[in-house]
Amino acid sequence: MKKFGRYGGQFAPEVLMPALEELAGAYEQHKNDAKFVAELRHYLEDFGGRPTPLYHAKRLSKHLNKKVYLKREDLVHGGAHKLNNTIGQALLAKYMGKERIIAETGAGQHGTATAMAGAVLGLKTVVYMGTKDMERQKMNVFRMKLLGAEVIPVSSGSQTLKDAINEALRDWVANVGDTYYLIGSIVGPHPYPTIVRDFQTVIGQETREQILGKEGRLPDSIVACAGGGSNAMGIFYPFLNDDVDLFAVEAGGEGLKKTEKVAYHSASLCAGEEGVLHGARTKILQNEYGQILESHSIAPGLDYSGVGPELARLVDTGRVKARNISDEDALDAFHVLSRLEGIVPALESAHAIAYTQKDDVGDLVVINLSGRGDKDVETVAGLK
Amino acid sequence: MRIKETFDALRGKKEGVLIAYICAGDPTAEKTVEIVDALVKGGVDMIELGLPFSDPVADGATIQAAIDRALTSGMNPDKFFRHAGSMDVNVPLIVMTYYNLIFRRGIKRFVSDCKSAGISGIIVPDLPVEESEELHQCCRDAGVDLIFIVAPTTTEERMNMILDKASGFLYIVSRLGVTGVREDVADSTERLLKRIKAPIPKAVGFGISKPEHVREILKAGADGVIVGSAFVNIIAKNEPGMLKSLESLAATLKSATLNR
Numbered sequence: 001m002k003k004f005g006r007y008g009g010q011f012a013p014e015v016l017m018p019a020l021e022e023l024a025g026a027y028e029q030h031k032n033d034a035k036f037v038a039e040l041r042h043y044l045e046d047f048g049g050r051p052t053p054l055y056h057a058k059r060l061s062k063h064l065n066k067k068v069y070l071k072r073e074d075l076v077h078g079g080a081h082k083l084n085n086t087i088g089q090a091l092l093a094k095y096m097g098k099e100r101i102i103a104e105t106g107a108g109q110h111g112t113a114t115a116m117a118g119a120v121l122g123l124k125t126v127v128y129m130g131t132k133d134m135e136r137q138k139m140n141v142f143r144m145k146l147l148g149a150e151v152i153p154v155s156s157g158s159q160t161l162k163d164a165i166n167e168a169l170r171d172w173v174a175n176v177g178d179t180y181y182l183i184g185s186i187v188g189p190h191p192y193p194t195i196v197r198d199f200q201t202v203i204g205q206e207t208r209e210q211i212l213g214k215e216g217r218l219p220d221s222i223v224a225c226a227g228g229g230s231n232a233m234g235i236f237y238p239f240l241n242d243d244v245d246l247f248a249v250e251a252g253g254e255g256l257k258k259t260e261k262v263a264y265h266s267a268s269l270c271a272g273e274e275g276v277l278h279g280a281r282t283k284i285l286q287n288e289y290g291q292i293l294e295s296h297s298i299a300p301g302l303d304y305s306g307v308g309p310e311l312a313r314l315v316d317t318g319r320v321k322a323r324n325i326s327d328e329d330a331l332d333a334f335h336v337l338s339r340l341e342g343i344v345p346a347l348e349s350a351h352a353i354a355y356t357q358k359d360d361v362g363d364l365v366v367i368n369l370s371g372r373g374d375k376d377v378e379t380v381a382g383l384k
Numbered sequence: 385m386r387i388k389e390t391f392d393a394l395r396g397k398k399e400g401v402l403i404a405y406i407c408a409g410d411p412t413a414e415k416t417v418e419i420v421d422a423l424v425k426g427g428v429d430m431i432e433l434g435l436p437f438s439d440p441v442a443d444g445a446t447i448q449a450a451i452d453r454a455l456t457s458g459m460n461p462d463k464f465f466r467h468a469g470s471m472d473v474n475v476p477l478i479v480m481t482y483y484n485l486i487f488r489r490g491i492k493r494f495v496s497d498c499k500s501a502g503i504s505g506i507i508v509p510d511l512p513v514e515e516s517e518e519l520h521q522c523c524r525d526a527g528v529d530l531i532f533i534v535a536p537t538t539t540e541e542r543m544n545m546i547l548d549k550a551s552g553f554l555y556i557v558s559r560l561g562v563t564g565v566r567e568d569v570a571d572s573t574e575r576l577l578k579r580i581k582a583p584i585p586k587a588v589g590f591g592i593s594k595p596e597h598v599r600e601i602l603k604a605g606a607d608g609v610i611v612g613s614a615f616v617n618i619i620a621k622n623e624p625g626m627l628k629s630l631e632s633l634a635a636t637l638k639s640a641t642l643n644r
Contacts, residue, residue, distance in 0.1 A: 011483055011510050013442045015535040015557060017542060156448060162439060169441045176537060276484045276510070277439065289460045290488030291438040 002190040005316065007309035010189040012279045016169075019176045024191040026096045031198065036095060043087045044202065047120060048077045050084075052203075054210035054366070059340040064357050069219070070343070070369040071207050071235060080346065080371030081203060081231045082113035086182060088199035090117035093180035100124040100175070103182045104168040106133055106161035106227070107301035107348070108140025109371060110184030115149035117182075125149040128167040132159035133300050140375055158294035161304045165278050185228025186308030189279030193308050200234025207366055208238050220362025221245035224370065225351040226322075227266060227302035229311040231370035240319060245362065248311060249355040251297030252324035260287050266295040268307040269315050269322035282309040298327035298379070299347035301371070323358075325351040334373060334380060346371035347379070386476040386504045387529050387552040390429055391585035391607055400598065400641035401553075401608030402427065403587055404615050404634065405480065407434035407450040409459025411622050413467050419619065422627040424473050426634025431473070432507065432610065435464050435481035442482075442509035446613040449620060461489055461497075469501035478505040478531065478552075486519065495522040505529035505552045513545045520549050531555055534580070536572040543579070553585040553608065558592065558601070574604040595640035602644055611637060 003009055010020055030036040044050045052072045061068045073081035086103075093101050101123045105111030111127040118125030127144055131153045134141050144151050157163035165188075172181040186193045186200075211219055222239060224232035226248040236246045253265035263285045265271065272283035277292060285293040285305040297303040314320040325333075330347055333354035338344045345353060349370045356365055373380075394401050404423045408416050420431055436454040440447065468477060479498060486494045486508065498506060506528060511519065513532060523530040529552030534543060536557070546554075558573040573588055580586060588601045589610030598609050618629045 009515055010512060011515055012512060013509055013535075014512055014533040014542075014546075015537055017512050017514075018537045018539055021539075156445075156452075157438070166439055166441050170444065173442070274487075276482075276487055278441070279510070281487075284484075286484065286488065288488075289462075290484040290486075291455070291460075292484070 004310040004313035007281050007312045008190055008193060009281050010279060011276045011281065012189045013173055015173050015176060019172070020189055020191065027092060027191055027195055030092060030095050036091065040088055040091055043091065043120070044084065048083050048087060049075060050202065051206045052076055054207060054214065056214070057341050060337060063336065063340055066361070067364045068356060069211065069366045071203060071366055073203060073231065073368060073370045074343065074345065074349070074372035078109070078113045078116050079374060080109040080113065081200060081234065082110045082184065083116060084202055084234065085184065085196050085199040085230060086110065086113040086117040089180070089182045089195065090114070090121050090123060093123060093182065094121050096180065098178060098180040100126065100179045101182045102126045102128070102168050102171050102179055103184060104128045104161065104164035105184065106164070106303055107299070107375060108133065108137040108144065109301055109375070111144050111149070111151070112140050112147070114182050114184070115144045115147035118149060119147050126171065127151050128154050128164040128171070130159040130161065130164050131155045133161065136300055136379060137375055139378070160294070160300070162278070162292065185230040186233050186310060187228045187278055187280060187306055193280065193310055196230050197233045197237060197310060200230050201237045203231065203234040203368065204236060204238035207235055211366060215364060218242050218244050219364045219366045221247060222366045222368065223247045223249060223352045223356050223361060224368035225249050225302060225348045226269065226307065226311060227251070227304045227348065228306070229308035231368050233308060233311055235368045236320060245360070246320045247355060247361065248315070248320050248322050249351045250322060250324040251299055251302035251351060252326040253296045253298070254327060256324070258285070258293055261293060263293040263295050263305070265324065266297045266302050266304055267324040268305065269311065270324045272307065277306040280309045282306055283312045298330060299351065301346065301348040302351065323355055325354045329354040331380065331383070334376070343369070344373035344377070345369055346373045347376045387430065387478070388585065390476055391553060394429060395607065398644045400602040400606070400644060401429045401585070401587060402634070402638050402641050403430040403432055403608055403610040404428040405432040405434060405610060405612030406615055406619065407436055407447065407454045408464050408467065409436060409454030409457045410450045410616070410619055411453055412457045413459060413463055417467060417471055418627060419630060420471055420473055422631045423615070423634050424475055426631035427638030428475065428634045430476045430478060432478045432480050433468060435461060435479050435485060437482035437485055440482060444613070446616050446620070450616045461485055465497045465501045468503055476504040477502060478507060479503050480507040480509070483508050483511045491518050492522050495519070495526045495528055498528050499526045503528070505531050507531045507533070507555060509533060513542065513549055516549060533557055534576070536576050547582045547584065550584055553587050554580065555610065556586050556588040556606065558588050558590045573601065577605040595636055598637055598640035602641060609641070
């Protein structure tokens with residue numbers, strides 16, 4: 001499906017159009033191919049550590065006065081859900097005969113997961129990263145280099161994720177023959193939003209089976225943070241036709257304010273307006289003329305001016321509820337989970353945890369704990 | 385329809401068409417008016433004015449820097465149309481911008497603003513033919529050319545879809561990559577030009593900076609050349625004598641289009 005309602009599509013330079021067609025064709029060809037499926041499963045399980053547990057967080061449950069389960073994507077190899085997608089796409093790249101994979105990264109989680117996939121599958125890996133993010137996430141930069149990836153600093157624009165995407169797209173335009181662009185979220189031109197969602201859907205499939213096994217029923221709600229939206233779509237997708245409330249929690253940052261150039265948040269679903277960014281029609285943070293605003297979040301993985309087109313569509317239809325949590329509340333939740341459960345969550349995931357204290361999530365809640373917070377320790381320590 | 389007329393007229397004189405790209409508002413909106421005058425004085429046959437967008441994925445470092453300078457100087461679509469409308473030039477003006485600025489303004493309104501400002505054509509590097517229906521219809525109704533890009537990677541099937549909708553001229557990407565100055569011009573250009581049998585004029589862009597390039601491209605079968613980064617590099621320095629330098633580069637390149 002090229003579009004999700006009126007969202008999505010392919011707003012890409014002409015040079016890339018044949019590559020997008022090739023990708024869509026290759027994906028259709030391989031996604032149900034027994035060999036591909038078996039190999040992907042092998043890597044997800046034996047390399048990535050799947051299935052991840054669905055953990056009943058008893059002390060957090062008591063604290064919030066509702067029964068809370070954590071889907072432990074923080075335990076996936078690399079420390080976040082990102083590997084589900086990078087292993088899938090890197091394998092696809094290999095099946096397509098590409099020798100080089102390129103990626104953009106915000107927090108460094110997708111870059112790291114790409115570097116891991118590139119290393120294990122023997123693909124040359126190049127990661128574009130904003131200089132501002134490199135400063136914020138030094139450990140991930142070092143990790144990517146350790147894993148054999150070349151990290152290219154991006155100093156244009158706001159020096160964050162959107163600029164890294166711009167640079168990665170430019171690289172792809174110039175090297176489209178032998179290079180696979182491994183996008184990290186459910187964003188970009190068709191077929192990326194669909195491919196990334198499919199590879200992340202393993203989160204929701206496992207969750208469904210696990211919650212039914214433990215509770216004998218589906219949860220009242222599922223809460224996930226959303227920047228581009230891949231962990232949210234991944235866990236939501238198998239529940240779209242169920243009576244389960246789905247909450248996409250965005251970064252409210254310092255409040256839903258904006259100027260001509262800057263948004264003090266990254267809440268594209270809550271406060272964005274329709275536009276075209278990075279190849280897709282979706283909800284974006286923009287000014288009156290359509291210039292893209294620099295976004296803000298304490299969580300670099302949420303710090304993005306757009307959002308996946310499928311999620312934009314699901315919010316419009318009312319199936320997914322868009323919410324946002326401030327930097328401050330996310331930080332509180334970061335500490336709460338660390339102390340109550342002995343789990344340091346990623347600042348991104350802390351947004352979902354923070355939202356779970358609201359009443360509208362019901363009595364039985366699954367939070368997608370999309371990543372671990374080791375990468376954020378320095379940031380949080382610096383705030384004290 | 386002024387674009388096609390210009391190609392026709394110059395073909396009659398055995399000249400190639402020299403198209404210059406500059407970014408409106410770089411370094412300032414006022415200076416852009418003077419720059420356009422200097423380029424036309426130097427012999428440029430058509431001006432492609434960039435309307436700066438914050439995230440120009442199809443442009444390289446040189447043009448992105450120009451776009452950043454233009455945005456910093458306060459260029460925006462309102463100002464753009466005001467200044468374009470006030471330009472007193474006898475060559476066709478073309479706007480090059482990214483789709484979100486058009487979408488945000490409203491497609492109909494954007495096209496009618498082009499029309500009022502005397503802009504003859506629109507190029508949108510992130511709008512492939514599949515997504516262009518609405519803009520194409522508005523352009524056709526208003527008599528503004530929608531100029532499409534074709535690349536060495538463009539398949540026959542896509543080429544036919546593009547030729548079906550293209551007007552004004554075809555913008556041929558000389559080789560893979562984003563805009564920027566390069567030392568040579570690839571053979572793939574010649575192969576690509578040979579593939580296009582339709583009667584629409586063909587102008588080649590990306591990487592053309594020297595008279596040798598211009599001659600080579602025209603010899604390969606193009607009707608025109610598009611030069612961007614070489615002009616933008618001069619504007620980037622913003623030194624005294626900038627207008628003279630632009631005029632003189634334009635004249636050097638223009639002379640390479642004569643006596644085909």
